[in-house]
Amino acid sequence: DIVMTQTPLSLSVTPGQPASISCKSSQSLLHSDGKTYLYWYLQKPGQPPQLLIYEVSNRFSGVPDRFSGSGSGTDFTLKISRVEAEDVGVYYCMQSIQLPPVTFGQGTRLEIK
Amino acid sequence: EVQLVESGGGLVQPGGSLRLSCAASGFTVSSNYMSWVRQAPGKGLEWVSVIYSGGSTYYADSVKGRFTISRHNSKNTLYLQMNSLRAEDTAVYYCARLIVGAYFDYWGQGTLVTVSS
Secondary structure (H helix, E strand, C coil), rough: CCEEECCCCCCEEECCCCCCEEECCCCCCCCCCCCCCCCEEEEEECCEEEEHHHHHHEEEECCCEEEEEEEEEEEEEECCCCCCCCHCCEEEEEEECCCCEEECCCCEEEECC | CCCEEEEECEECCCCCCEEEEEECCCHHHHHHHEEEEECCCCCCCEEEEEECCCCEEEECCCCCEEEEEEECCCCCCEEEEECCCCCHCCEEEEEEEEECCCCEECCCEEEEEEEEC
């Protein structure tokens, strides 16, 4: 199975400041179809996960443009340009190039200072 | 509007069984890939099972041989039959729609399964 490793595991950020989360996969997520099967989710407290970014860098419907994704192959990054209070929660990267199984990173907890 | 509503969770003894349901609205379950994902208390997300639109099913190694995913087309409902339950199966179980076999776009609110004596 593909192992997804996130760093850091926790972040404390002042509102208005940027934040960055790294996700590394144990195998390339670039498929022969040209797509890279890397996704980012945010799980707010008491809620199910919600999709933020699909295929590395595409914002899902309704996701603010302060969220951006980048990377290729095995190294990926989620950036929040200016953190807001509503961004609190746990962020997960996920791969689905090798389905089954889908695998998730361990999660990165974002808190507000 | 797409909605997924899970039910069937509860407290069960080790070795017992439980069947989870996920009632869908706003789309057709049988035309989509549907999955179960679980989250142990205070832990991360773990994929459990998927059923493809064609009917093929797959399971995480941790549940293979004990859990069965299925669907009822006329009820537009997804199920997870869980047998031989263990303490480590304790988790919130989410059903989710898997789009183009790639990502989960809609999730239910989850149902809590507690395996304890």
